[in-house]
Amino acid sequence: MSSLPADSVYRTTERTSPTRGRARASYDRELVHSILDEAYVCHLGFVRDGAPVVLPTLYGRIGETLYIHGSTGSRPLRMAGQADPGLEICLTVTHVDGLVLARSAFHHSINYRSVVIHGTAHQVTDEEEKRVALDALVDQVVPGRAHDSRRANPKELAATAVLRLALEEVSAKCRTGGPNDDPEDRSLPYWSGVIPLAHGHGAPLPADDLDPAVELPDYLSVL
């Protein structure tokens, strides 16, 4: 990594340094961004009454900042508002790319790409930042959609809490390739290899009450 410019990788910390599987870890910003940008939901972890809570939620990225949102009544959003220096969270995004079938049960695995972010989330109070963050959240679902929908009105903005998380303590982890059986197992009579997982979009289903005059926009027809 020493050959890369300092700003192309995230600085490692004790908790982003894996205790095992080091060869799979990466701190490359471009890789991290690509993993984040391809997913629809993250898994948001926080601590409540001393116990862990993990909830799936939408998010959006602008540069080195992630935004998550929710009703101002939802638990993590209320907790971030109450907590003075913010809410400590761990935000994880995972893609499952393939099933890895080895001859040995022990070497079964999956091919995956994941990003784990540690940090403190803060409530966004600036109204313009909140609007831009909500656009990013909509564009994470379908790029280009935010400006082809009715943006939030003041009542909706007031009902929505947005949290900001800086991409600082970040690591990616990826597994690719075929099974890693031990040499003595390679002649065993079990099929081995990878079952790739395919992810795609089905045909768009218009809302029941959609005006038939409204055509499918280009950003959806190319999905």
Next chain:
Amino acid sequence: MSSLPADSVYRTTERTSPTRGRARASYDRELVHSILDEAYVCHLGFVRDGAPVVLPTLYGRIGETLYIHGSTGSRPLRMAGQADPGLEICLTVTHVDGLVLARSAFHHSINYRSVVIHGTAHQVTDEEEKRVALDALVDQVVPGRAHDSRRANPKELAATAVLRLALEEVSAKCRTGGPNDDPEDRSLPYWSGVIPLAHGHGAPLPADDLDPAVELPDYLSVL
């Protein structure tokens, strides 16, 4: 729910009762099992030095017990071994089924099915339970695979830690259907509806060193 037999639903607790979106919550065992059985990875949350950690990991289910595994050197597994009464975890599984595009940015959403399990994970020390749990982990990846691979030998068993989590404090949450725009937004000129997400398997890729005489087993050809 009062009309259902008591054992067909999970007992609700304060932390499995949603503060919002109550209509989307379910405690139905069959629904929970189906969501769990369809996924390849869960997101495992635990608390380390007071901060949340969320990691993707494989799991397997046997009845009302989930098993997760890892190297005896991995952090959560080591922590569960050290902690006297086990390790408090939150284990979450999510399927993203569709992108919900409303006319208003505010009502954009995703269709999803998720399960959140709270509980205390304990190390499995009984060797036979460990073997059966590892079979369940392999069969979660591909049903029927565990008995068509070389099972763990004593050295591998010793290197693998398995945690047990009882399905007791469990809830599911699902969103289905089209966008829920406010009546006054329904005539806005934005396409609205659902983009279904398709998940499937690609053609199996044999390992580079697979003996060509080994045929693709039936449980893979039907994927």
